[in-house]
Amino acid sequence: MSHDAPKTDAGAADVTQTSFRHRDSSHSASTNHDLLSSGNRKVVTRALLSVSDKSGLIGFASALAQRGVELISTGGTHKALVDAGLAARDVSELTQFPEMMDGRVKTLHPAVHGGVLAVRANPEHQAAMLAHGIVPIDLVVVNLYPFEATVARGGSFDDCIENIDIGGPAMIRAAAKNHGDVAVVVDPEDYATVLAELDVNEGSTTLGLRRKLAQKAYGRTAAYDAAVSNWFAAAEDIETPTFRAIGGKRGLDLRYGENPHQTAAFYATADVRPGVSTARQLQGKQLSYNNINDTDAAFEAVAEFDPAQTAAVVIVKHANPCGVAEGATLAEAYEKALRCDPVSAFGGIVALNRPLDEEAARRIVGIFTEVIIAPEASPEAIAIVAGKKNLRLLLTGGLPDPRGPGLSVRTVAGGFLVQGRDNVVVDDMDLRVVTRRAPTDAELADLRFAFRVAKHVKSNAIVYARDGATVGIGAGQMSRVDSSRIAAWKAEEAAAAAGVAESFAKGSVVASDAFFPFADGLIAAAAAGATAVIQPGGSIRDDEVIRAADEAGLAMVFTGYRHFRH
Template identity: 75%
Template sequence: MPVDLRPVARALLSVSDKTGLVEFARALADRGVELVSTGGTRKALAEAGLAARDIADLTHFPEMMDGRLKTLHPKVHGGLLAVRENPEHEAAMLAHDIAPIDLLVVNLYPFEATLAKGAPFDQCVENIDIGGPAMIRAASKNHDDVAVIVDPQDYGALIEELAETQGATRLATRRRLAQKAFARTAAYDAAISNWLAQALDEAAPPVRAFGGRLAEPMRYGENPHQSAGFYLTGEARPGVATARQVQGKQLSYNNVNDTDAAFECVAEFDPARTAAVVIVKHANPCGAAEGATLEEAYRKALRCDPVSAFGGIVALNRRLDAQAAQEIVKIFTEVIIAPDADEAAISIVAGKKNLRLLLTGGLPDPRARGVNYRSVSGGFLAQSRDNAVVDDMNLQTVTKRAPSAQELADLKFAYRVAKHVKSNAIVYAKDGATVGVGAGQMSRVDSSRIAAHKALEAAQAAGLSESLAKGAVVASDAFFPFADGLLAAAQAGATAVIQPGGSVNDKDVIAAADEKGLAMVFTGVRHFRH
């Protein structure tokens, strides 16, 4: 039967992140705990006037090989793994002069941070910790007797517990810390293995792992009866996971999902070329536009579907300015996400205390490689990120009429947006703005009709007599299997179409386009998003 309270007489400290180290070690020393430490950690303690026994004094073996070999020793692991009150273990400790270690404090070499900085391969390798994970796993396995801390945020709670128990740790605490420790080494190894898989260009490695650190627990998931947490993988991609929240209440599960969708979409638009705004509702763009300014782009995006935009997410590809902020706050908005914001803009947004403002410091690269995951019962799917960009595609005109320069610009715009609309996706666009979006339907013709209906509704909301689809172009995320979806677009007033092509009925679809006088280009690249 495990013993609840285990006194802490000896602690081994070996940390890369020295946040709170000195204060924590001093609190241990004040309780009479013997401190054992390694090179950099011991130096930091000594500079603070704290005496710590060198690990080499414990092992009688010098640190060597640039620090690669210092804690991988029986006197360290024996002190961590020995089961207290086990006669055989006690005899082995006595015979080999192994002293018990009651508390292990380790955080690992900063591999994830090194990788995030874009360090060269050899530097990433040198930041792979070996001794740290080995010690953590040893102490965690023996958590009936040994406490292990891998996160400086746990220092305070442990010191409080030692004060409450006259210098002992509770079994429940040791088990909680062991769970966290095993999760930390799992996430650490996942980051390393996935980095190596990418470096080797392994599309489907035989074993795939992933892990994350809890950013915050959430009140609930997609629905109130579902529990949820927001975890960070350490990927340095600018977005909701790396953003600084300037103001507003806590993000919900759905907020995070929708904000990520909005920011990934707006990143398709180069801020050096144009200002762009994307408005997302339920993970689908309900309006997107380019403009000379963010204010102009927002007005154009909002016109597409002002009803759905209520309570939506607004993503910007440039620094939020006061003029754009003034427009955005006129209707209820859940989140604004942008690379940065002017002080005047921040002040305007502050007038809406519940409105979240997220600043990311940059835009995600739409061409960057990465991995997306999706859970299924009994497993998960992993695929490379859809990093195909329309500007890099070899567009092929397949109709008798080629698109005009303006039509071609709008076709590229619409295809950028369609990439981020749930399949089946149909996007109508005109003059650098969406005018109708059909998303997530079981048939492409239904998406075409819905998008056309949205364009008509948008025109009516703007007080116009003619549908916004008149003279617009259409993007489809996948090929038209039949001509009916294309004919629906033509009936709505569209003049040009962009689609991947590749259907067995391409000839029929092209013929229908020619009959209606439409220009159509094939991209050769599909953008399904289920």
């Protein structure tokens, strides 16, 4: 909530006058409060409630009132409580100031913050409370203006500014700092926990709970401020702000991280991008750390394919695509993608760019699959997947925009690296033919397809493709020639698995995520049977590589863009 109080001399004088009017009642309340509180337990006699999200509010406030807790509230919260028949004092009774300036000025006032920040065992603090008629506040219940939601729905600049809470974070931080005496609640999910604690402890909270609530409170204000500062940076085109904060809300507690000895959780950020964070999980076991990482990789890759133009399927294993294809239907695309590497696809993640249909569902459940992620699914498809109780089905409600803005974050010792999302799309690139032979239309279509996939393969990345499907992928090798050889070997293995004598790489095109530093990688691709190449270009040996392509009869195009993905 925005609770700024005026900072004028006249305002200060009014506070003093108001304080003396409440001196007698304050003395009695403070004394009784001290007698009731002892040790780590602190009795709750008075609660301040000021919430934007009113879910569960009336039930919680009613339960507090039934336990003899005096309720103080602000603005819309006060109205909601009174409309529900609850006795609640308006905060203006404490401050002797009306709510003003469209709600911006409500609670930043000594009568409020003094009651929250006063250390009950400190004689000087007690004396100040008595002198100025400040009553102790033992429970602060605040959640913040919906800034993140306003940004997510595309609110105007002014609308977003108005939804930056000021007084709310101030009260939360004050209560959290003084957790030795005050409990702070920032999440409706904690209402039941607080009530249970009051019941067990005769109307008191324990220090253990207050510390946990304080930690959560500071985490909430940190995430809120991070969302505001990052939005401001984006609005002002500040790409590398002096201070960068990253915040999120825990969405899932995970059993462990990449390995069983590592703890892990999934946090959703203010960047509302269709994917795992927006998905409904219809069935299956809880997602693991690796599931989430791989599923995100698969869904970002499949989003490169416009569902209005083609059906597309991406199969991912260990964060790398092991099969990608497009087709007239999802079932056709899945079969083509599976053919690229049926061994690696076992236990993989399948991402679709269109709603999962019955035919595709039947094909996908034919082998062990960990996760299916799609924008939506038909009832028939859902029923088919339900036959595999451990298979997770995630429906996201949409596809992420491959051209959309965003940040990529990676931790390093002593800090973290932040970069903009790799949002360059091959369809927007000006491809430059650099060889004597230009690619045919069919080759050009496959070159675009292959480079689209290479963007999502770990570097060094080599992708062989033919007829709108990958036929061999080499990923994550220390040398590009090794990636090229592995991809060629994968194409031979895939052909053998399909009962085809000739490698699938014969007649294919090849994409490299970065330039060929030497001609050897390109020569290996030619030896495997590739007829055309797409790569960024930019090596000091480009001329050597172009000559090698000409000598092998290859067509080659430069994109001018690199897609390193480490």
